[in-house]
Amino acid sequence: MSRRLHIEVFRYNPLDPESKPHMQSFYVNEYDSMTLFIALNIIRDQHDPTLQFDFCCRAGICGSCGMVINGRPGLACHTQTKDLPEHIVLHPLPVFKLIGDLSVDTGVWFRDAGTRIEAWVHNDHDSFDPTQEEARMENALANEIFELDRCVECGCCIAACGTARMRTDFLGAASIARVARFYLDPRDERNVENYYEVIGNDQGVFGCMGLLACEDVCPKHIPLQDQLGIMRRMLALHSVKGILPKALIEKLAHKGCCHENHKS
Amino acid sequence: MQIFYTDLLCIGAGLAGERVAVEAAKAGFDATCLSIVPPRRSHSSAAQGGMQAALGNCVMGEGDSPDIHFEDTVKGSDWGCDQEVARIFADTAPIVMREVAHWGVPWNRVEHGPATYYKGGKPFEAAESKEKHGLIHARAFGGTAKWRTCYTADGTGRSVLNTLDSMCLRYNVNIHDRTQAEALIHDGENCIGAIVRCLRTGELMAYFATATLIATGGYGRIYKATTNAVICDGGGQIAALDTGIVPLGNMEAIQFHPTGTVPTDILVTEGCRGDGGTLLDVNEYRFMPDYEPEKAELASRDVVSRRMQEHMAKGHGVKSPYGDHLWLDIRHLGEKHITTKLREVYDICTSFLGVNPISDLIPVRPTQHYSMGGVRTNKDGAAYGLSGLFSAGEAACWDMHGFNRLGGNSLAETVVAGRYVGKKVVEFLKGHSVDFKQSALRDAHAKIEERIKRLSGSSGKESAIVLRDEMQDIMMDYVGIFRNGKDLQTAVDKLEELHARSMNIGLQGKAIGFNPEISLALRIPGMIKLAQCTAFGALQRTESRGAHTREDHPERNDKDWLNRTLAYWKDGDSLPTLKYEDASPYFEIPPGERGYGGGKIIHADIPAEKLHVPESNASDNAASAEDTK
Numbered sequence: 001m002s003r004r005l006h007i008e009v010f011r012y013n014p015l016d017p018e019s020k021p022h023m024q025s026f027y028v029n030e031y032d033s034m035t036l037f038i039a040l041n042i043i044r045d046q047h048d049p050t051l052q053f054d055f056c057c058r059a060g061i062c063g064s065c066g067m068v069i070n071g072r073p074g075l076a077c078h079t080q081t082k083d084l085p086e087h088i089v090l091h092p093l094p095v096f097k098l099i100g101d102l103s104v105d106t107g108v109w110f111r112d113a114g115t116r117i118e119a120w121v122h123n124d125h126d127s128f129d130p131t132q133e134e135a136r137m138e139n140a141l142a143n144e145i146f147e148l149d150r151c152v153e154c155g156c157c158i159a160a161c162g163t164a165r166m167r168t169d170f171l172g173a174a175s176i177a178r179v180a181r182f183y184l185d186p187r188d189e190r191n192v193e194n195y196y197e198v199i200g201n202d203q204g205v206f207g208c209m210g211l212l213a214c215e216d217v218c219p220k221h222i223p224l225q226d227q228l229g230i231m232r233r234m235l236a237l238h239s240v241k242g243i244l245p246k247a248l249i250e251k252l253a254h255k256g257c258c259h260e261n262h263k264s
Numbered sequence: 265m266q267i268f269y270t271d272l273l274c275i276g277a278g279l280a281g282e283r284v285a286v287e288a289a290k291a292g293f294d295a296t297c298l299s300i301v302p303p304r305r306s307h308s309s310a311a312q313g314g315m316q317a318a319l320g321n322c323v324m325g326e327g328d329s330p331d332i333h334f335e336d337t338v339k340g341s342d343w344g345c346d347q348e349v350a351r352i353f354a355d356t357a358p359i360v361m362r363e364v365a366h367w368g369v370p371w372n373r374v375e376h377g378p379a380t381y382y383k384g385g386k387p388f389e390a391a392e393s394k395e396k397h398g399l400i401h402a403r404a405f406g407g408t409a410k411w412r413t414c415y416t417a418d419g420t421g422r423s424v425l426n427t428l429d430s431m432c433l434r435y436n437v438n439i440h441d442r443t444q445a446e447a448l449i450h451d452g453e454n455c456i457g458a459i460v461r462c463l464r465t466g467e468l469m470a471y472f473a474t475a476t477l478i479a480t481g482g483y484g485r486i487y488k489a490t491t492n493a494v495i496c497d498g499g500g501q502i503a504a505l506d507t508g509i510v511p512l513g514n515m516e517a518i519q520f521h522p523t524g525t526v527p528t529d530i531l532v533t534e535g536c537r538g539d540g541g542t543l544l545d546v547n548e549y550r551f552m553p554d555y556e557p558e559k560a561e562l563a564s565r566d567v568v569s570r571r572m573q574e575h576m577a578k579g580h581g582v583k584s585p586y587g588d589h590l591w592l593d594i595r596h597l598g599e600k601h602i603t604t605k606l607r608e609v610y611d612i613c614t615s616f617l618g619v620n621p622i623s624d625l626i627p628v629r630p631t632q633h634y635s636m637g638g639v640r641t642n643k644d645g646a647a648y649g650l651s652g653l654f655s656a657g658e659a660a661c662w663d664m665h666g667f668n669r670l671g672g673n674s675l676a677e678t679v680v681a682g683r684y685v686g687k688k689v690v691e692f693l694k695g696h697s698v699d700f701k702q703s704a705l706r707d708a709h710a711k712i713e714e715r716i717k718r719l720s721g722s723s724g725k726e727s728a729i730v731l732r733d734e735m736q737d738i739m740m741d742y743v744g745i746f747r748n749g750k751d752l753q754t755a756v757d758k759l760e761e762l763h764a765r766s767m768n769i770g771l772q773g774k775a776i777g778f779n780p781e782i783s784l785a786l787r788i789p790g791m792i793k794l795a796q797c798t799a800f801g802a803l804q805r806t807e808s809r810g811a812h813t814r815e816d817h818p819e820r821n822d823k824d825w826l827n828r829t830l831a832y833w834k835d836g837d838s839l840p841t842l843k844y845e846d847a848s849p850y851f852e853i854p855p856g857e858r859g860y861g862g863g864k865i866i867h868a869d870i871p872a873e874k875l876h877v878p879e880s881n882a883s884d885n886a887a888s889a890e891d892t893k
Contacts, residue, residue: 015465015777032585033527035616045729049781050773054301057493059530060615061422061608062305078615099442099464100778107302107441111433120430121368125290134362136398137373143604145370146416149423153304187368 003030003086007039009051010091013100023089024048036076036090037065040102052101060219063152066093066159067102073156075219093159095168106155113175117198121188135187148181148227150220157214157224169203173214173224176205180227183234184259192238195231200239205232230257265709266469269700270296270438271693273457273473275445275500278306279421279675280657281479282428282437283682284689288475289435291690296438296471298445298460300495303429307481307493308678311421312533312608314403314413315676317357321374321399323390324381324411330354332409335853337664337673340407340564342810342820343855344517344666344828347848348881349643353664353673353680360680361400361414368427370416371400372605382540384560385550385596404538405671407564407860413672418533418608421675428679443469446786448476448503448653449708451701455653458503459708461786466778468712472700475689478504478647478655479682482635486795488736490632491524491531500659502790504639505797509649511830511843513640513661515794516801519669519811520745522561522568524631527586528616531633532609532626534671537561539605541594543572544625545580548591559860566668566811567861569630573745576629584627591625598622630745634658634674636665636811637798640830645685648830652698654689656681663828666847667810712786719785724770728785731766735759735788735795743799748815752803759796760838766792797831797840804842805829808863822855822868850874850881 005028012021026043037058044051053076056064060078067076068091070084081088096104113119157173164170179199182188199205208228215224237249253259272288274281277299285295299306320328334354338345365371376397380387383404405413416423432439442463449457449470457473483498484490504510522543523532537543542550543561552560555571563571572590575581581588594602594609599622602610606621613619613626639655640648641662647653656662657678662685664677718724742755766789771781807821808814826847831840854875855868 013775013777016775019776033616033618035528044780048773049729049771049784050775050779052778052780056301056305056495057307057310059310059528059612061310062301062307062493064301064305080615080618105442105464107305107439110302110304111439111441114430114433118433120434121427123366125367125431125434128363128366130359130363132362134365134371134400137370138398139373139375139401142370142373142416146419146423149370149416149426150419152309152422153302185368185370187366 004028005030005039005081006087007043008087008089009102011101012098014098015100030081034081036069036079036081039081040076052099052103054103061152063154066106066154066156067091068093068159073159073217075154075156078219093155095158095164096155104155106153109155110153110174113171114178117171117175117179119178119182121182121185122190123187137186141184145181145185148177148184148222151177151222152220154219156217156219160213160217162211162213163207163209167207170207171199171204173228176231177222177224177227180231183231192234196235196238199231200235205235208232226257230259268296268469268471270294270471270473272296272475272477272689273471274298274477274479275458275503276306276479276481276659277303277439278308278479278481278657279425279428279678280659280682281477282432283679284477284479284656284686285437286428286431286435287683287686288690288693289437293690293693294438296440296473297432298443299439299441300444300463302441303432303439304425306425307496308421308425310493310531311675312418312531313405313535313538313675314415314420314672315357315361315679316405316408316412316670316672317361317414317676318354318410318412319358319361319400319402319414320410321396322402322411323392324404325402328410328412330358333357333412336408337670338853339858340668340670340673341666342668342858343822343826344514344809344847346643346663347850347852349662350664351852352643352684353677356680356684357676360683363683364424364427364679365400367431369424371414372416374399374401382597384553385540385542385593403535404562405534406537406559406562406568407670413538415535417604418535418606424679444499444783445503446712447708448507449704450507450650451704452509453651454698455650456698456700456704459712463783464778466782468709470705470709472705474696474698475652475654475692477689478639478653478659479657480659482658483791483794484632484635486735486791486798487632487739489524489529489740491521491529492632497787497791498794499787500655501638501794502787504647504653504655505793505831505833506790507650508833508835510647510653511640511649511832512637512797513663514637514667514801514829515797515831516805516812516829517636517667517810518632518798519565519634519636520569520630521565521633522572522630523592523628524633525612525617526584526589526627526629529631530612530616531631532592532612532628533606536592536594536606536609539601540597541592544591544593545575546582547580551575551580556860563860564668564670569745570813572630582627589627589629592628593625594621595623634669636667636669637661644688645681646688652692652696654685656685667812715786716782719769719771719782724768726765726768726770727772728769728781728788731762731769731788731792732784735762735792739795739798743802746813746815747802749803752799755799756796756803759792759799762792763789763796763838793833793840800840801829801831801842819864819866821866823866826855826868850877852877
C-alpha cells in the first residue's frame with residue numbers, strides 16, 4: 001500500500017558563487033497522514049541537512065510554508081501527500097526574494113506593503129481612556145472584520161497573481177483585502193479620499209487584471225475576489241465624483257455587499 | 265561585524281515582545297524587535313481560544329470581578345504562583361482588553377436576547393442583557409468560576425497579533441526578522457544587548473541596547489509530542505541561563521494540554537470544551553463527571569490531563585497505530601457554531617486528521633503545551649541577576665501561573681505583562697545611560713564565533729539531529745504527566761550523558777552562507793540544559809503540585825515545598841545548581857483546597873503577617889497599575 005515518493009526540490013544558494021539553480025530528487029517512503037512538512041523534515045534529517053525551507057506552526061496557522069507544489073502555490077504543512085501523485089515537484093514562491101532553496105522572504109515584502117498602505121487603525125490612539133468601557137460594536141461587524149483578519153500573509157495569492165509577476169510594485173490581493181479590513185472598521189477614521197491615495201492606482205485596485213487566481217489558491221479561503229470588487233467599485237465611483245449624479249453614486253456604492261448594513 | 269544601537273532590544277516579536285516594544289516606542293524610545301520568523305508568524309498567532317479578563321459583560325459572566333479572576337488564578341496555580349503578580353494581572357487585564365479593542369481587535373461582542381449555550385454537552389437558554397449589547401463577550405474556559413475568556417472566534421492570537429504588529433508599524437518599531445539571538449552581552453552586572461545570528465546570511469551581528477527583553481515564548485520542543493511551533497526551542501531561556509547569573513524559575517512546571525490531536529500533536533482549543541464539547545472513551549462513554557463531578561471537562565488542565573491519562577491506563581483508551589487516545593465530541597454544537605466560532609478547529613480536523621468534526625469524533629490525548637517556568641523576573645519583569653535585562657510572556661517566570669496555568673490566562677498575560685512591564689522598561693530607560701563596553705561585546709562574540717568555527721571544523725562525531733531525538737524521547741518517557749523518583753533519576757543521568765556528548769557535535773553537510781544545520785547544532789546543547797533543569801527540578805521536588813505529579817509523593821506538601829525552584833548554570837558544570845525562594849511574598853488567599861483534582865495536602869504554618877496584603881504594597885501596586893480601576 002505504501003508508496004515511495006519521488007520528491008523533486010528546487011535547489012539554489014544565492015550566497016554561493018558555485019551554486020547554480022537546479023532540481024534535486026529525493027526518495028521517501030510514504031506513511032499514513034504524511035504531510036509535506038513531515039516529508040521535507042525527513043529529507044533534511046536523513047538526506048541533506050543543508051536544505052532550506054520554512055516551517056513554524058506546522059498547523060496551517062502561521063503562513064510560513066508557502067511554496068509551489070506541483071505547479072500550484074499552497075501551504076506545505078497542510079498538504080497531505082496522499083492527495084498528490086507519487087512524483088512531487090516543489091519550487092519556491094515566485095515574486096518574493098529567494099533566500100535559498102524553498103525559502104523566500106515574505107516577511108520583508110509584507111512589511112513593506114503594510115507600510116505603503118499604512119496598515120493600522122487610524123485614530124487618536126492616545127485618546128484611549130482606561131476608565132471607560134469599550135466602544136460598542138455589533139457582533140456581526142466584528143465577525144466580518146475578523147473574516148479578513150484571518151489572512152496569514154503566506155504569499156500564495158501574490159505568487160499566483162499575473163500582475164504581481166509582471167510588476168514588482170503591485171500590492172496584490174492580500175494588501176487590498178487588508179485595506180478593505182480597515183475600510184470596514186469604524187474605528188479607522190480614514191475616508192474614501194485617504195484610501196484612494198493608497199490603493200486608487202495601478203499599484204492597487206486598478207492594476208488587477210481580474211485573473212482571480214488569488215482566491216483560488218488562498219489556503220484560508222478569504223473572499224479576496226469580493227473585497228477586490230468592493231474596493232474597486234468604491235474607488236471607481238470616487239474617481240467619477242462630480243461627473244455622475246451624487247444620488248446615483250450613493251445608490252451604487254454599497255449595493256449588495258457586506259458594507260450595505262454598516263456605512264452610508 | 266555589523267553593530268546596531270537601540271534603546272530597547274526585544275528578543276522575540278510575538279505578543280509580549282511587540283507589546284513591550286510598542287510601549288517603549290510610544291514613549292519616544294528606539295525599539296528593535298528580533299525574531300526568528302516574520303513577527304506575524306510568531307507562535308502567538310496559533311493561540312485559538314482567548315484571553316481571560318473580568319469584564320463581566322456576558323450573562324454567564326455576570327458579577328465577575330478581578331477578585332474572582334485572581335482567586336481562580338491562584339487556585340489554578342495550586343498556590344504556586346506569586347500572589348502579588350497574579351493580583352496585578354487580574355486587576356490590569358480588563359483595561360488591556362479594552363485598549364487592544366481601541367487599537368483594532370475585532371472581539372466578539374454581546375448580542376442581547378436569548379442565546380443557546382452548552383454545558384457538558386447539554387444545551388441551555390440564557391438571555392444576554394440589553395445594556396451590555398455590543399460590549400466584549402466571553403466564553404467559558406476550564407478552572408474558572410465565571411465565563412471570562414474574551415475571544416475573536418477561535419483566532420484570538422491571530423487577530424491580537426495582527427493588531428499589535430500594526431501598532432509596531434504605526435510607531436516605527438524596527439523589525440529585524442530571520443535573526444536569532446545566540447548570547448547576551450553583559451559584564452556580570454549589566455545586560456547591554458545580544459550577539460545575533462542572521463538567518464539569511466549566517467553572519468553574526470551585535471546589538472547594543474540600554475534595555476534587553478527576552479520574549480521568546482516557551483521551550484516545548486524539548487519534548488517530542490508538543491503543540492508548540494518548531495521555533496519554540498527555548499532560545500531566550502538558554503541565553504539567560506548561559507550567563508551563569510540569571511536563574512530560570514520552576515522549569516519542572518510543564519503543562520500538558522488535554523486536547524492535542526492524534527497523530528500530529530496540533531492543538532484544538534479549550535474553547536471546544538468551554539463551548540460544551542465533551543470527552544469520550546473507547547465505548548463513547550463520557551467519563552469526566554465520574555472523576556470530577558462538579559467541573560467535569562472544565563477542571564483545570566493539569567487535572568483533566570491526569571484524569572485522561574488515568575482513564576486510558578485503566579484500558580479505556582482507543583487503540584491506534586500512534587498509541588492510545590480518547591475522543592473529543594463537539595458534534596452537538598452544530599455546523600454553524602463549528603464553522604464560525606470553531607472554524608480553525610474545523611480546518612485542522614479536516615486538513616490534518618481527515619475528520620469532519622460536525623459528524624465525527626476528534627482523536628485527542630494530553631500533549632506538552634505550555635512552559636510555566638522561564639526566566640525568573642521580579643514583579644516589574646526585571647530578570648534576577650542582571651540590570652537592564654527584562655522578560656515577559658511565556659519566556660518569563662513572572663510568576664502568575666505557579667504550577668498550572670488556566671486556559672486563557674497565558675494569552676492574556678502576553679499583553680497584560682507586556683503593557684505593565686513595558687511601562688517599567690520605559691521608567692528604566694528614562695533613568696539610565698549605559699556604557700556600551702566593547703570588551704563585553706568581544707567576549708560574547710568570541711564565544712559564539714568559536715562555537716561556529718568548531719562546528720564547521722567538523723571534527724565532532726555527534727549528530728545534532730540524533731541528540732535532539734534522544735533528548736525528546738527521554739523527556740517523553742521519564743518526565744511526562746506522571747513522574748516518579750526512579751524515572752526522573754534515569755532522565756537526569758541520561759541527559760547528563762547527552763550534555764557531555766553535545767560538546768562534540770559535528771556537521772554532516774556544508775553550505776556557504778546560511779546553513780540550517782548550524783542553527784540546530786548551536787541550539788541543541790542549550791536545549792539539553794533546559795531539559796536537565798526540568799528533569800533535575802522535578803526529581804528534587806518531592807511533592808505533587810499542579811502539573812507536577814509525583815506518583816511516589818502524591819500529596820501537595822506546603823510545609824516543605826511552598827516555594828519556587830531557581831535553576832542556575834555555572835560555567836563548566838554538567839548539572840544545574842538549584843536554589844529555592846518563597847512562592848509568594850504574602851498570601852492574600854491562604855493555601856487551601858482547589859475544589860477539583862482531589863489529593864492530600866500537608867499544611868504549612870504560615871506566619872500571620874504573611875496572610876494579608878502589606879499596606880504599602882496594596883497602594884504601590886494600585887498606583888503602578890495606574891488607572892486600573
